[in-house]
Amino acid sequence: MTKSISILATFLTVISFTSKAQTETIKRDRFTLNITNPSEIKTEQTKNELVDAFFETYPQFARADGYRTKRDVTLTIKPDLNKNVMAKEGEVILNGNWINSAPKNIKNTIQSALSSNWVSSDTTTKKGYTLIFVNKDPAIAKDLQSRLTQTFFAVYPKLVKTYNKKAKREVLFVVDTAYKAVAEASGGRILFSAGYMKKNNTDVDVVTHEGMHVVQEYGYGSGPVWLTEGIADYVRYKFGYDNIGSKWSLPAFSDKHSYKNSYRITARFFVWLEDNVKKGIIKTLDDQLRRKAYTENSWKEITGQTLDELWSSYAKSPDVKLTYQKAVWK
Ligand SMILES: [Zn+2]
Known part of the structure; x- marks a missing residue:
């Protein structure tokens, strides 16, 4: 009896020593997985399946999780965990009995543990366009989500048809509590500030x-x-689904303005250019920008006048007739 306890004690010491010493780090793309106690995984095959499942799920989760989600993740095996997987940004914990029972659904189990961090994740497909809507804020009303979704399906396909037929057909919306600006787009993802959208x-x-x-x-x-x-x-002005409902409008011209002021001030100038100088100029410029063919000379090539000449003509008679849309919500 005494002897077997002493063997067990030695054995435990060795395990804990090696598990500390043997944190295994695997990097793929821009993600890092640190398995803190790899020796708790009984076979190499299980470990390889686990690592593959992790890299098939976590990067997608991180993209949909929003703003600055951790790319460096710790994975620990615990024999006494009360569920198969617990997972959140930066941390995955697995039940040792489960992972060593050669489970068939490692990937799905990790995926559903990760997405349980979100309030909701909804996928809608209409006429070849897909919107994945991830919401991380319990205080975002279903009504707001519904209006953002309706706006997407009313407007986005028109923008694709008008400006860039090769644009993405699948877009991801993430309403994120950690993101404090208004919104930003990168790749096919649009990040919304939960705080801004509620206000x-x-x-x-x-x-x-x-x-x-x-x-x-x-x-x-x-x-x-x-x-x-x-x-x-300019596109928001032209295609906006409910600029009346949001009281959004282009500001009156001021001689303090410049085209470099960007956003709505520049957009108003573009409305004037379309109406008075060259119909379709914005579509042409948009196309040149995408083809990396835009230069300062583009203005002269398209209209016969330089950008500064165009702006001074605009400043002399800046009147434009503006019309805005009002949405009918379902
Ligand atoms: Zn912008």
Whole structure:
């Protein structure tokens, strides 16, 4: 009896020593998995399946989880965990009995443990367009989610058809509590600030402005930021689903303005250009920016006048007739 206890004690010491010493680190793409006690996984095959399952699920989760989700993840095996998997950003804990029972559903089990961190994740497909809507804020009303979704399906397909037929057909919305600005788009993901959307719950055409950024796909260095943002707000003016409901409008012209002011000030200038100088100029510029063919000379090539000449003509008679849409909500 005494002897067997002493053998067991020695054995435990060795395990705990090696498990500390043997944290196994695996990097794939821009993600790092640190298995803190790999010796708790009985076979190499199980370990390989687990590692593959992790890298098939966690990067997707991180993308949909929103703002600055951890890319460095600790994975620990615990023999006495009361469920098979607990997972959140940066941390995965597995039940040792479960993982060593050669489970067939490692990937799905990790995936559902990760998505339980969200309030909801809904996927809607209509006429070839898919919206995945991840909400991380329990205080976001279903009504707001529904209006953002309706705006997406009313506007985004039109932007794709008008400006870039190769644009993504699948878009991910993430309403994130950790993100404090208004909204931003990168790749096919649009990140919304939960705080902003709750305070400004009529401002659904954030979807239109950011949706245009998804369609633009200019990449870095294609043109000046004021031009990219001016086009996105011009598109919000032209295609906005409920600019009346959100009381969004283009500001009156002021001689203190410049086209470099970006956003709505630039957008108003673009409305004037379309109406008075060259119909379709924004579509042409958008196309050039995507093809990396835009230069300062583009203005002269398209209209016969330089950008500064165009702006001074605008400043001399800046009147435009503006019309806005009002949504009918379902
Ligand atoms: Zn923007």
